[in-house]
Amino acid sequence: MKTPIVAFALSIIISLSARAELKWEQTTVELHPTAADKQAVGHFKYQNPGKTPVHFKSVHASCGCTTAQTQKDEVPPGGTGEITATFNIGDRTGTQVKTVTVETDEATNQKTVLTLRTIIPEQLEINPRLVFWKQGDKPDPKAITVKVGKDFTVKHIKVTSSSPDFQTKVEEKGNGEFKIDVQPQETKNVIASTLTIQPEDSQKVFYATARITNSPVVQ
Amino acid sequence: MRSSLVRQVLILLALALAPGVGEAVYFRHRISWQSAVLPSELVTVDQARTWGGNVIWVDARPDEEFASDHVPGALSLNEDRWNELLPQFLAVWSPGTKVVVYCSSLSCNTSREVARRLRREAQLPDVFVLEGGWEAWLKKNR
Numbered sequence: 269m270k271t272p273i274v275a276f277a278l279s280i281i282i283s284l285s286a287r288a289e290l291k292w293e294q295t296t297v298e299l300h301p302t303a304a305d306k307q308a309v310g311h312f313k314y315q316n317p318g319k320t321p322v323h324f325k326s327v328h329a330s331c332g333c334t335t336a337q338t339q340k341d342e343v344p345p346g347g348t349g350e351i352t353a354t355f356n357i358g359d360r361t362g363t364q365v366k367t368v369t370v371e372t373d374e375a376t377n378q379k380t381v382l383t384l385r386t387i388i389p390e391q392l393e394i395n396p397r398l399v400f401w402k403q404g405d406k407p408d409p410k411a412i413t414v415k416v417g418k419d420f421t422v423k424h425i426k427v428t429s430s431s432p433d434f435q436t437k438v439e440e441k442g443n444g445e446f447k448i449d450v451q452p453q454e455t456k457n458v459i460a461s462t463l464t465i466q467p468e469d470s471q472k473v474f475y476a477t478a479r480i481t482n483s484p485v486v487q
Numbered sequence: 488m489r490s491s492l493v494r495q496v497l498i499l500l501a502l503a504l505a506p507g508v509g510e511a512v513y514f515r516h517r518i519s520w521q522s523a524v525l526p527s528e529l530v531t532v533d534q535a536r537t538w539g540g541n542v543i544w545v546d547a548r549p550d551e552e553f554a555s556d557h558v559p560g561a562l563s564l565n566e567d568r569w570n571e572l573l574p575q576f577l578a579v580w581s582p583g584t585k586v587v588v589y590c591s592s593l594s595c596n597t598s599r600e601v602a603r604r605l606r607r608e609a610q611l612p613d614v615f616v617l618e619g620g621w622e623a624w625l626k627k628n629r
Binding site: 330331332333356358359360394395396397398400402460462473474475476477479481482 | 548549552565566567568569570571573574577578580581582591596597607608609610611
């Protein structure tokens with residue numbers, strides 16, 4: 269009774285080993301760029317263990333922020349190579365998962381999805397990025413909290429307002445946390461100010477916005 | 488005979504299940520658990536139209552795609568230049584205004600990510616993702 273099972277299993281194993289398909293070293297790459305990095309580059313290495321060449325039909329990334337390149341269009345039997353995926357970090361933060369779909373002329377498994385997982389450190393977490401008062405509101409101060417990312421050390425931050433109509437006061441709360449109190453002089457006029465937040469000893473600049481707004485539109 | 492058949496079926500099922508279990512255990516920290524956009528966060532072109540002028544359209548696509556064409560009156564807000572573009576957007580936003588974010592296709596997460604950041608970082612309510620993205624808008628308007 270066990271013979272059919274063994275035969276079935278063997279036929280599966282034989283058919284798997286006989287087919288021509290790329291063998292990927294890994295289909296998921298995790299990257300940890302530094303805060304200064306503009307790009308994160310992942311290398312997906314492959315090998316053709318089959319007896320026939322494999323051709324790439326298409327290689328495309330899931331989003332415009334990622335590009336992918338092959339070294340060659342054809343992978344001969346026994347040949348190796350890699351696909352390079354370049355992720356433009358921009359102002360992204362946190363964990364970014366982008367994929368690259370590779371299409372080949374393999375008999376089976378024609379599409380392979382390569383995953384680029386990039387963990388981008390966040391130097392400052394600013395919350396909220398907007399404080400506003402409606403016209404006529406009492407001009408009480410509102411708070412913006414700034415938390416320093418765990419991989420960074422920031423002892424002081426400097427905050428400047430683009431408009432003299434808003435005053436700011438920074439309070440160091442300890443444990444890498446700051447509180448910015450923002451207060452308008454008055455709330456009669458519709459005005460806006462960009463608050464520039466600069467960590468000490470850092471080139472990177474962050475922004476928040478303070479505004480006096482119109483009354484809400486009622487629909 | 489019957490119990491033998493059942494046993495074989497069970498063995499085959501176990502064999503089929505083994506690689507799946509192995510992968511789930513081995514890659515348990517590498518699985519992308521990104522959830523789909525909640526239905527309440529999605530808006531169709533027709534729904535957004537009914538909001539009239541009480542909408543800010545946000546184009547989450549890269550600069551060059553925005554420069555090429557965009558929804559009339561839309562503001563560019565992408566993650567390539569988030570720190571620079573966000574204050575420009577926040578200078579225009581008003582309380583009570585709905586925000587509709589779009590990117591280039593359903594497979595792109597950009598609009599969802601921009602919408603999420605607007606809710607989390609700027610604490611804006613009423614931020615929606617356009618169902619079908621730029622292509623859906625084009626289909627209805629061109």
